[in-house]
Amino acid sequence: MADRYLSLTGTAPGRFLTRRLGLPQPAALHRWSPDRPALDGPVLHLTAGPSSLGLAPVLARTGLTVTTRRPEDTVGDPADSSARPAAVVLDATGVRDVDTLAGVHAALHPVVRSVAPSGRIVVLGAPLDPADHHQSAAQQALEGFTRSLGKEIGGGRTVNLVRLTEAGAAGSTLRFLLSPRSAYVSGQVIDVLAAAGSAPQADARQADAPQADPGRPLAGRTALVTGAARGIGAAVAETLARDGARVVVLDVPQAEQDARSLADRLGGTALTLDVAAADAGERIAAELPDGLDVLVHNAGVTRDRRLVNMPAERWSSVLDVNLASVLRTTDALLAKGTLRPGGRIVATASIAGLAGNAGQTNYGASKAGIVGLVRSLAPRALAEHGVTVNAVAPGFIETRMTAAIPLFLREAGRRMNSLAQGGLPVDVAETTAWLADPASGAVNGQVVRVCGQSLLGA
Numbered sequence: 001m002a003d004r005y006l007s008l009t010g011t012a013p014g015r016f017l018t019r020r021l022g023l024p025q026p027a028a029l030h031r032w033s034p035d036r037p038a039l040d041g042p043v044l045h046l047t048a049g050p051s052s053l054g055l056a057p058v059l060a061r062t063g064l065t066v067t068t069r070r071p072e073d074t075v076g077d078p079a080d081s082s083a084r085p086a087a088v089v090l091d092a093t094g095v096r097d098v099d100t101l102a103g104v105h106a107a108l109h110p111v112v113r114s115v116a117p118s119g120r121i122v123v124l125g126a127p128l129d130p131a132d133h134h135q136s137a138a139q140q141a142l143e144g145f146t147r148s149l150g151k152e153i154g155g156g157r158t159v160n161l162v163r164l165t166e167a168g169a170a171g172s173t174l175r176f177l178l179s180p181r182s183a184y185v186s187g188q189v190i191d192v193l194a195a196a197g198s199a200p201q202a203d204a205r206q207a208d209a210p211q212a213d214p215g216r217p218l219a220g221r222t223a224l225v226t227g228a229a230r231g232i233g234a235a236v237a238e239t240l241a242r243d244g245a246r247v248v249v250l251d252v253p254q255a256e257q258d259a260r261s262l263a264d265r266l267g268g269t270a271l272t273l274d275v276a277a278a279d280a281g282e283r284i285a286a287e288l289p290d291g292l293d294v295l296v297h298n299a300g301v302t303r304d305r306r307l308v309n310m311p312a313e314r315w316s317s318v319l320d321v322n323l324a325s326v327l328r329t330t331d332a333l334l335a336k337g338t339l340r341p342g343g344r345i346v347a348t349a350s351i352a353g354l355a356g357n358a359g360q361t362n363y364g365a366s367k368a369g370i371v372g373l374v375r376s377l378a379p380r381a382l383a384e385h386g387v388t389v390n391a392v393a394p395g396f397i398e399t400r401m402t403a404a405i406p407l408f409l410r411e412a413g414r415r416m417n418s419l420a421q422g423g424l425p426v427d428v429a430e431t432t433a434w435l436a437d438p439a440s441g442a443v444n445g446q447v448v449r450v451c452g453q454s455l456l457g458a
Contacts, residue, residue: 001398001403001410003026003398003414003421003422005026005411005414005415006026006028006421009024009025009026009027010028024415024420025154025420026156026415026419026420026421027117027118027154027155027156027419028118028156029118029156029183029184029419029421030117030118030156030180030183031180031181031183031424031426031427031430032179032180032181032183032430033180036180037179037180038063038064038179038180039064039086039087039116039118039119039120039178039179039180040086040116041064041065041084041085041086041087041116041119042064042065042066042067042085042086042087043059043062043064043065043066043067043085043086043087043088043089043178044067044068044085044087044088044089044111045059045066045067045068045089045091046068046088046089046090046091046107046108046111047090047091047092047094047103047107048090048091048092048094048095048100048101048103048104048106048107049092049093049094049095049096049100049103050094050100051091051093051094052094053091053093053124053164053166053167054167055089055091055124055167057167058167058168058170058171058174059089059174061171061175062174062175062178062179063175064086064087064178067085084114084115084116084119085111085114085115085116085119086115086116086119086120087115087119087120087121087122087178088108088111088112088115088119088120088121088122089121089122089124089174089178090104090107090108090121090122090123090124091124092104092123092124092125092142093124093125093126093164094126095125095126095135095138095139095142096132096134096135096138097134097135097137097138098134098137098138100138101138101141101142104123104142104145108121108149112149112153115153115155115157117155117156117157118155118156118157118180118183119155119156119157119158120157120158120159120160120177120178120182121149121153121157121158121159121160122159122160122161122162122174122177122178123142123145123146123159123160123161123162124161124162124163124164124170125139125142125143125161125162125163125164126139126163126164126165127139127163127165127191127193128140139163142161143161143189146159146160146161146187146189147159147187147453150186150187150418150453151187151418151453151455153418156183156419158177158182158183158185158186158187158419158453159186159187160177160182160185160186160187160188160189160190161188161189161190162174162177162189162190162191162192163189163190163191163192163193164191164192164193165192165193169192169193169441169442170192170442171439172434172437172439172440172443173190173192173434173440173443176430176431176434181430181431181433181434182430182431182434183427183430184419184423184424184427184450184451184452185427185431185448185449185450186418186419186452186453187418187449187453188448188449188453190443190446190448191443191445191446192442192443193442193444213244215243216242216243216244217243217244217437217438217439218240218243218244218245218293218294218433218436218437218438219243219244219245220244221244221245221246221293221294221438222245222246222247222248222288222290222291222292222293222294223237223240223245223246223247223248223292223293223294223295223296223436224247224248224250224271224284224288224292224294224295224296225237225240225247225248225249225250225296225298226250226251226275226296226297226298226299226329227250227251227275227298227299227300228247228249228250228251228259228262228296228298229249229251229255229258229259229262230255230258230400231399231400231401231425232298232348232394232397232399232425232428232429233251233296233298233299234262234425235424235425235426235428235429236296236298236425236428236429236432236433237249237262237266237268238262238266238429239426239429239430239432239433240294240296240429240432240433240436241266241267241268243433243436243437245293245294245436246267246268246269247263247266247268247269248263248268248269248270248271248287248288248292249262249263249266249268249269249270249271250270250271250272250273250275250284250299251270251272251299252272252273252274252275253272253273253274255272256270256272259271259272271284271287275299275321275325275329276320276321276324276325278328280325280328280329280332281328281329281330281331281332281333281336282332282336284329284332284333284338285332285333285336285338288338291337291338291339291340292333292338292339292340292343293339293340293342293343293344294343294344294346294436295329295330295333295339295343295344295345295346296346296347296348296432296436297326297329297330297345297346297347297348297370298348299321299322299325300321300322300348300366301317301318301321301322302318302360302363302401303315303317303318303362303363304359304360304363305359306358306359306361307361310361310362314362315361315362318362318363318366319362319365319366319369321366322363322366322367322369322370323365323366323367323369323370323373326347326370326373327373330345330373330377334381334384334385334387337385339385339387341385341386341387342386342387342438342441343385343386343387343388344387344388344390344435344436344437344440345377345381345387345388345389345390346390346391346392346432346435346436347370347373347374347389347390347391347392348367348370348391348392348393348394348428349367349368349370349371349374349391349392349393349447350363350364350367350393350394351393351394351395351449351451351454351456352364352367353365353366353367353368353369353370353371353393354367354368354371354393354447354449355454355456367393370391371391371393371447373389374389374390374391374445374446374447375445375447377389378390378444378445379444379445382444388435388440388441388443388444389444389445390435390443390444390445390446390447390448391446391447391448392428392431392432392435392447392448392449392450393447393448393449393450393451394423394427394428394449394450394451395417395423395449395450395451395452395454396413396414396416396417396422396423396451396452396454397422397423397424397425397427397428397450398422398423398424398425399425402422416454416455416456417451417452417453417454417455418452418453418455419452419453420452421452422452423450423451423452427450428450431448431450435448
């Protein structure tokens with residue numbers, strides 16, 4: 001369903017009216033398209049505190065022009081679009097105390113107003129040092145700073161924090177965050193920490209190696225997406241296929257026609273089965289004797305009702321599809337070696353599992369369970385199988401399901417985030433594709449909210 005309010009605020013009378021009434025003013029987001037595949041402008045590289053990160057070569061490989069400016073420098077007229085950076089990357093890895101934390105303000109204060117609409121601010125921090133509580137306090141302060149700036153910056157701009165230990169391992173993450181693909185990802189804290197001796201660390205070391213076709217990082221890889229016949233799942237399948245993957249479109253037998261139509265269009269294959277079946281993992285493994293590189297757990301159901309009115313069947317059906325099937329299938333495919341070393345598992349959580357939602361105790365429980373699965377399995381899957389495990393947590397996404405929500409609740413869902421609008425299925429798909437990238441091996445155990453920085457649940 002079209003967002004008519006967003007369309008209204010894109011007109012001069014709409015902007016005037018919403019300003020006068022103090023209403024949200026969403027901006028049309030710059031999403032990836034073949035015609036506009038990159039941000040429109042340079043990346044401004046700033047530093048707060050001492051740093052030996054060696055970030056310049058990694059930024060150069062984003063494909064964007066990189067400029068540097070001392071924090072105390074001023075910028076030109078903010079109305080002059082030619083002088084406006086499309087993104088700012090602030091290296092704050094050297095911030096170790098309150099005094100050096102002041103460098104964050106000194107660096108960004110003069111330039112934050114100049115960032116172009118739909119621009120990006122990425123703050124780079126360091127892992128918290130358990131032996132130095134001053135460093136830990138200062139680095140944790142970056143999280144509060146990042147989330148707060150994201151809620152005030154406006155104009156379709158996003159602000160994210162990346163904690164890292166080496167610049168090379170963050171190559172794919174910076175390419176994602178400094179691109180139109182991350183249009184609906186804001187207020188996130190992402191750890192990019194390569195694990196010593198792991199296969200994905202090798203992926204991270206090779207993250208910026210020349211590729212035959214940089215636009216198709218998944219070429220030669222097989223990806224399976226559950227619940228892929230329509231909605232978010234279909235968008236994920238389409239995006240992975242765009243990036244070169246051979247996609248297996250999995251859905252229930254009732255959706256066979258849609259699944260086969262999509263698979264034919266993408267040059268992939270369709271697989272119809274119930275992921276909640278006890279033998280689903282074994283059947284998938286049998287259908288993929290040559291193995292699998294990317295497993296996307298997208299299938300899910302809702303059976304909303306307040307707990308006091310919820311029969312046991314509504315509880316168990318949601319938990320079985322959304323959580324138990326993910327656990328069973330993942331265990332089976334890892335045990336059988338179907339997921340090849342260097343593989344990627346991406347599960348779908350939800351902000352309902354992080355912040356809770358009235359009438360969704362079953363759904364919220366199932367999606368919080370996905371978070372627990374990711375945090376527990378990620379280090380073991382990496383060490384034992386060379387496979388990373390991450391999750392995306394969508395917020396209000398414009399789908400047929402959200403279109404059926406009553407008008408006032410739908411409008412509240414759309415506006416209650418820093419971007420003041422709903423996301424699109426492709427926003428979830430782009431985030432999934434980043435996590436599935438062979439170069440994202442240093443991103444593991446992360447739950448990334450695709451919610452426009454929802455005002456609920458931080």
